[in-house]
Amino acid sequence: MPAGKHMTDEIEIQPEIFANLLDARGEIAEVAAAVARRRPRFALLAARGSSDHAALYAKYLIEVLLQLPVGLASPSTTTLYGARPDLTDVLLISVSQSGGSPDLLAVTESGRAQGALTVAITNTASSPLAEAAELSLDIRAGQERAVAATKTYSATLLTLYLLVDAIRGGDGTHAEALPELASTALSERTAVDEAVQRYRFADRMVTTGRGYSLATAQEAALKLAETSYLSARSYSGADLLHGPVAAIDPETAVLALTSNGRGGESIREVLDAVHERGADVCAIGSAAPQAPAAHRVPVPDCAEELAPVLEVLPVQQLALGLALARGFDPDAPRGLDKETKTR
Incomplete structure (x- = not known):
């Protein structure tokens, strides 16, 4: 297989x-x-x-x-x-x-x-x-x-x-439009495939988002770590500016979730800051085309509170593509247990 x-x-x-x-x-x-x-x-x-x-x-x-x-x-x-x-x-x-x-x-x-x-x-x-x-x-x-x-x-x-x-x-x-919007998001692969080639040699990545999108920013870091073994950390946009931004440099890839709405508007200040520090920024979301980023993956627009459902689709494709490009099988990751058994 x-x-x-x-x-x-x-x-x-x-x-x-x-x-x-x-x-x-x-x-x-x-x-x-x-x-x-x-x-x-x-x-x-x-x-x-x-x-x-x-x-x-x-x-x-x-x-x-x-x-x-x-x-x-x-x-x-x-x-x-x-x-x-x-x-x-x-x-x-x-x-x-x-x-x-x-x-x-x-x-x-x-x-x-x-x-x-x-x-x-x-x-x-x-x-x-x-x-x-x-x-x-x-x-x-x-x-x-x-x-x-x-x-x-x-x-x-x-x-x-x-x-x-x-x-x-x-x-x-x-x-109600989510099934059709999701099909569109999954079928438009060009930007994701380009991102795979751009970040296949990255050693570390920071993911960020604000508002509803913060959840999928955190999920993005987990997916990249468990499938591609990237050193990935997630921060809210607000927290990133309060300390961790000092560690951002031209060797850092930043994956930012940014969709139309208040969360997407508030993340622009964050993207300006990391862009000024030379980070390679990949913006994913319905507001990605307007984001200050080196690479952009647009996602169909929807109500802001539903944006994370669509934003995660190219994130998953990126994690899968990076794993394969780096020579790993995401269906057989090292030492990963599917069910959390902690007490």
């Missing part, structure tokens, strides 16, 4: 998965209605790995669209230290594509016992996590054979968006 075959297939199937999720809006609306009836005063998100990046996306969605304060759980406070905080009136969302992570299961069981309304977001409807939570949603991505998460990450993002949108009374209208 050709190197990267599983990852290639799972990148390409994402428009179909988005369509399937849009067809499941009725099921998502039922869960959303149950959440809305409970009127939570705070949201808590628990996840690991790529799912943790999806949870960061949900944090922005909930704080901006629902106007609720949100925290990211530290599972070790439950599993190592035995913390059992009072979670009355808290919405606890646990995100895990396998639904088998012991620490997330422990957090969910403990949270439910301490009064939280628990919701599991998984790719395994019959998983222990889905059974432990009061409510659950299947991201409907199908069996994942690639080691590096691709379709499960984007499907989780869309599921979380549809859930939050439904909680606020929406019907997912802004997401």
Whole structure:
């Protein structure tokens, strides 16, 4: 089997998965209605790995669209230290594509016992996590054979968006064009292929974004590290300017997620700063054509809160292409375990 075959297939199937999720809006609306009836005063998100990046996306969605304060759980406070905080009136969302992570299961069981309304977001409807939570949603991505998460990450993002949108009374209208937009993004390969050739010899890369796009900037760093063994770090645009920018030089490649909207507007100052320091900047997103960058990968425009779902598609193609160009098989990365088993 050709190197990267599983990852290639799972990148390409994402428009179909988005369509399937849009067809499941009725099921998502039922869960959303149950959440809305409970009127939570705070949201808590628990996840690991790529799912943790999806949870960061949900944090922005909930704080901006629902106007609720949100925290990211530290599972070790439950599993190592035995913390059992009072979670009355808290919405606890646990995100895990396998639904088998012991620490997330422990957090969910403990949270439910301490009064939280628990919701599991998984790719395994019959998983222990889905059974432990009061409510659950299947991201409907199908069996994942690639080691590096691709379709499960984007499907989780869309599921979380549809859930939050439904909680606020929406019907997912802004997401209806995503399957077609995703097909367009995946088919326009020229800029990605050029980026592969440009960065195939890079030793280190910094990824950055602001607002909703920060989640996919973090996912980008993970994908580059686990498939191409690049030394990749991710910073929010604001944090990058407060210290780490001092380490940016002409030997540094910077991958910036920049789409139309407030997040994309605010990242321009960051790109100007790293560009002045001589960094080789690759801009990905609907605002990429206007970005101060050495290389640009445009992405179809959509509502800003949905941009990360599309932005990750060329990121995944870039990670796959770089792995193959550097002589690696992303379907057989060194020492990578697909399921997080930490307690």
